[in-house]
Amino acid sequence: MFTGLVEAIGTVAALEPLDTSASGGGGTSLTIKDCAEILTDAHLGDSISVNGTCLTITAFDKDWFKVGIAPETLRRTNLGSLRPNDRVNLERAVAANTRMGGHFVQGHVDTTATIVSVTPDGNALTLRLRPRDQSILRYIVEKGYVTLDGASLTVTKVVDQGEEGYGYWEVMLIAYTQEKIVTAAKKPGDEVNVEIDIVGKYVEKSVQSYFSQGAGGDFAVLEKIVGRIVDEKLKKATM
Structure with missing residues (x-):
């Protein structure tokens, strides 16, 4: 860990x-x-x-x-x-007295991602990344965690399907972080290792298991969840 x-x-x-x-x-x-x-x-x-x-x-x-x-x-x-x-x-690996300043990282890489662009933003850098395995985008959420080349970073933007024909996400590297990780020196076209937050996987499996029980699962709950997501998407689309 x-x-x-x-x-x-x-x-x-x-x-x-x-x-x-x-x-x-x-x-x-x-x-x-x-x-x-x-x-x-x-x-x-x-x-x-x-x-x-x-x-x-x-x-x-x-x-x-x-x-x-x-x-x-x-x-x-x-x-x-x-x-x-x-x-x-x-x-x-973490010791018993380690401060958890990042998040729980397993060191189990899910896939790689290609750096699409590196854009300066003041003294920070915004990296846009396209994953080799597009299916992992379902686990990437804005303001959530993602691990790139072993560095815990915060997601600033997620696009599941862009005009370019693929999905991507973005992270921002502040000046301090740029000095501490190799990823800041990488260029468009370079690859980084990606580990998604394991919490998303556990939640997905738990939900799937619950609703796979057929009559035992409360589909009314699922309808409410889906309805809320759709409403939020429509609201954003009209803003």
């Missing part, structure tokens, strides 16, 4: 495909350096978030650590596109 508050920015030292060593821990081995500040209390087997992906430390020294990446993780994330000297967001 993580908070989405990036602790350090590390540098990719090596990405070795088809690693078969005992310490590899996966189909591909990733070595990160320049991160001594988060390794002072490290142990083999510890979880660490690399660009929002929960991975296991399989080897480490004072200034570097190594993790194994499974094929499924490579398919889900942008880690496979990393190259030596690329920079990555890092966060250690």
Whole structure:
């Protein structure tokens, strides 16, 4: 479990495909350096978030650590596109005394998103993102949380289906955040790892389970919910 508050920015030292060593821990081995500040209390087997992906430390020294990446993780994330000297967001798993300044982040990437645009707004930056898996947009809500490359950010706008033919959402990076995460340096066309707020998934499954009971589910409640949503949409459309 993580908070989405990036602790350090590390540098990719090596990405070795088809690693078969005992310490590899996966189909591909990733070595990160320049991160001594988060390794002072490290142990083999510890979880660490690399660009929002929960991975296991399989080897480490004072200034570097190594993790194994499974094929499924490579398919889900942008880690496979990393190259030596690329920079990555890092966060250690939460401790019992950690302040929850972000939100509950699992480190389980749902999909990637492409940066469509980066627009200055004063000293802040607005990023527009198009998810590879458009179905996750149902979990993205304005003023809700979303994790991008391991950083907990607040959604400022959601468009389920834009004139461009796809849905997208936007987040804003304040000046302080820009200095603390690698995502601020990315350009249109670059990909970021996305983890949606797990609460939305639990709510969806609970609602589906409730109404799948047929006569046991109160469909009048569902009608009221849908009616309220439709009314709100119509109201916005006429404003």
